[in-house]
Amino acid sequence: MAETVINKNNNNRAFRILLLLSLLVPLFFLADLLVGSYYISIPEILKAIFRSENADAQIVLIINQFRIPKAFTAILAGAALSVAGLQMQTVFRNPLAGPYILGVSSGASLGVALLVLGTGGLLGGGIVSAVSSWGIVAAAWIGSGLVLLVIVMISARIKDIMTILILGILISSAISSVVNILQYFSNESTLKSFVVWTMGSLGSVTNIQLSVLFPSVLIGIMIAFFSSKFLDAFLLGENYARSMGMNVRFARLMVFLSTCILAGSITAFCGPIGFIGIAVPHIARMLLQTAKHRLLVPGTILIGALMMLVSDIISQLPGSESTLPVNSVTALLGIPIVIWIIIRNKNSGMI
Amino acid sequence: MIGEEKIIALNNATIGYKAKTHSVNVVKAGISVYALKGELVALIGGNGVGKSTLLRTIAGFQPSMGGDVLIRGKQVNAYREKELALIMSFVSTEIIRVPNLSVFDLVSLGRYPHTNWFGKLLDEDRDIVEEAIKSVGLKGYENRMVNYISDGERQKAMIARTLAQNTDVIVLDEPTAFLDLSNKYEIVHILHELASEKGKTILFSTHDLTTAIAESDRMWVMLNESVEQGSPEDLILNGDFASLFHSEHLFFDQEKGDFRIKKLTKRKAIVAGKGIAVDWTVKALERNGFEIIDSESAGDVIVIIDVAYPEWTVMHQEQTAKFDSLLSVCRYLNRM
Structure with a gap:
């Protein structure tokens, strides 16, 4: 039938955009390897990656130990935060939901703070080994899970999107205050290791930590992808989803598990990174012109990765020797998009 | 039975x-x-x-x-x-507002209990969705976004979704x-x-x-x-x-x-004339608190209205006035 053909064309358009995005990601990955305080040319980079035995040992070290882990972390962080944001926006039916804005990220920092400051001796001067990395990640998951639980309870009672948003910001501030108080009461050496963590950035993630971060993000994204059908049904709200045969409790558990793993893991290693999780799902919906999650999940993964790579490149201030904190860059990129969402939705009556 | x-x-x-x-x-x-x-x-x-x-x-x-x-x-x-x-399928009072959701995709959500874990639509499912869209009169709306159609059309799409669910x-x-x-x-x-x-x-x-x-x-x-x-x-x-x-x-x-x-009827009126204009004159008078009677009795009739559309003649206490609309008739009667 003609309509089916049009519908398939729509899907084809989405597939073409996804293909284009997946070509852009390696391109920007390479571009991200180029920037840094020490200039390395493209041929040198390629040589260091593919024929390291012939390359300058120092360049190989910079590429393998610093730039590749950082760029790879950027991809993971962008993808994870964006998919977490997409799931939150769908399940809460709130276009302004996101892991940072609703306090899920700060919940993760509280988890990490309690672990680091509470067991300062155990962790020693820094967060280095894989075992302690898993501990950090688990603490972040639990912290973000608890905040998510509070938001679920609030949104069961309050339907107004803006009210939930304000409450989320309040929760976020309250948790930050608790973290500050914890810092105040902790001794100098544990405080130091925590402060190092709070200043965390994409570049501070070591290869050992990546061996924890990568499987965590992979699992989170897999759960999200397998929840595509649930997420589609959640678009109409829980009652409709149930009336169409969805096991709401199981579906919600899966989605929240994925959100906690994704937002918690990234916050655990990179510190709080804002506005990627809220902005990227909207860009994906706009580009792909669809509400179907089996297209939106891959779309947000790719756009999130791209946006984070771009943020990282900007934060290196190409041509200069200093770097900016990456979460300032994501805020400056993301906030205009959030403002645009608010104005557009205000006009069409969706908020 | x-x-x-x-x-x-x-x-x-x-x-x-x-x-x-x-x-x-x-x-x-x-x-x-x-x-x-x-x-x-x-x-x-x-x-x-x-x-x-x-x-x-x-x-x-x-x-x-x-x-x-x-x-x-x-x-x-x-x-x-x-x-x-x-x-059993269900439609609630709530207006569904989902950005970038097409009518086809909304209706195809009805196939939820029939599709696999990934929600993949088979040709058979697509035919059922098409049929559902057609039977509520939304053919041609498949790729319209549900946020940009009227409330009536959206409600039809929600009903089509229940048809796709086939309950x-x-x-x-x-x-x-x-x-x-x-x-x-x-x-x-x-x-x-x-x-x-x-x-x-x-x-x-x-x-x-x-x-x-x-x-x-x-x-x-x-x-x-x-x-x-x-x-x-x-x-x-x-x-x-x-x-x-x-x-x-x-x-x-x-x-x-x-x-x-x-309505509290305080005044009485007789309406004379023929045709549909008489019926509407009666409605207008009732709304303005008149009881319509057939013939004068006990001398309490106050108003007699003769309808010769498009002209109304109002007779009241020896006075006669002519009007060209019921609106002016009603205003005149209310000022009395």
């Missing part, structure tokens, strides 16, 4: 909410009504009488607080979600609430056709008596004390409608099948 299967049956059911401590907040008790195959059932009742609670209980969103709520002979809460979704029972909570008059008639008419032609049992709540009386096979009337059922005509004849909204300002007109506002 005896022996026919009751698709939906409530036996002495109690609806309500669980309050905080073990007590129960009862909205209504002792409800015994049913619906048969192929019936369009209208649920009517005043605001706050518990229509939505009843529908939500039947749809299985909240447990009944006592008695039986049976769907095809089995307690609704004994079904698993997926089982129930193959028998024997469809429950709709005020499907015509936000719609204009023509859309109201159209939606209820579509529901009627689905019930009679496809043999579905369709239960919907409404405040719109006229369309419900015109199209529904059975009515459930939620009164303050009880819930009555019957064909609309039976309910009019036995006076159940009259007790539906007992208010000093309203009365139920058994002839016209609708509620009217009670």
